[in-house]
Amino acid sequence: MSMLVEKLSAELKAAMLAKNAPRTAGLRMIRAAFIELEKEGKGEVTDERCIESLRRLKKQREDSVASYVSAKREDLAEVERAEMAIIDSFLPQLADEATTLLWVKEAIAASGATGPKEMGKAMGALMKAHKADVDGALARTIFARELGG
Incomplete structure (x- = not known):
């Protein structure tokens, strides 16, 4: 079983015992996403697959926040931001801009990309x-700057 699934179970139990309804709801949403991974039948639920699922959930919340803010519904945007904070607690920390720049330069060198039209090849190497x-x-953004796109 995935370490993230185990962490989720422990945190969900703690949130339920603390009667923290917003956190419990957010954790249940994540649990539902993990259960969907199991039902897909693509093998074992690994941390990598869980992280992909969490990133999708976060992206959905970001889109919702943008929609709510443009509709002047700050109350609903705040609920989405709270859910994003819960999702973030399960996601690994992403590299900062300096580290990403270093990796981008390595990917450009490894792929031999020389211009914006070859960005896909270099991006593939990085990913x-x-x-x-x-x-x-x-x-x-960094690829576009480095390759002149």
Whole structure:
């Protein structure tokens, strides 16, 4: 069993005992996502698959926050931000900009990319080596700057 699944179970139990309803609801949402992974039938639920699922959940919350803010519903945006904070507590820390820049330069050198049209090849090399550790949006921005795109 995945370490994240075990951590989730322990934190869910603690939140329920503490009668912390918002945290319990957020943890149950994550638990539902992990159960979906089990039902997909693509083998064992690993930490890597859980992290991918958590990143999807976080992206959904970010999109919801943007929608709520544009609709002037700050109350609902705050609920989504609270859920994002819970999701973040299960995600590994992503590399900072300096580390990402170093990895981008390594990926460009390894792939031989020379211009913006070859960014996909270099991005593939970066993600293959550091997928769980790098923010894709930040990497894309740095690639564009480095390759002149």
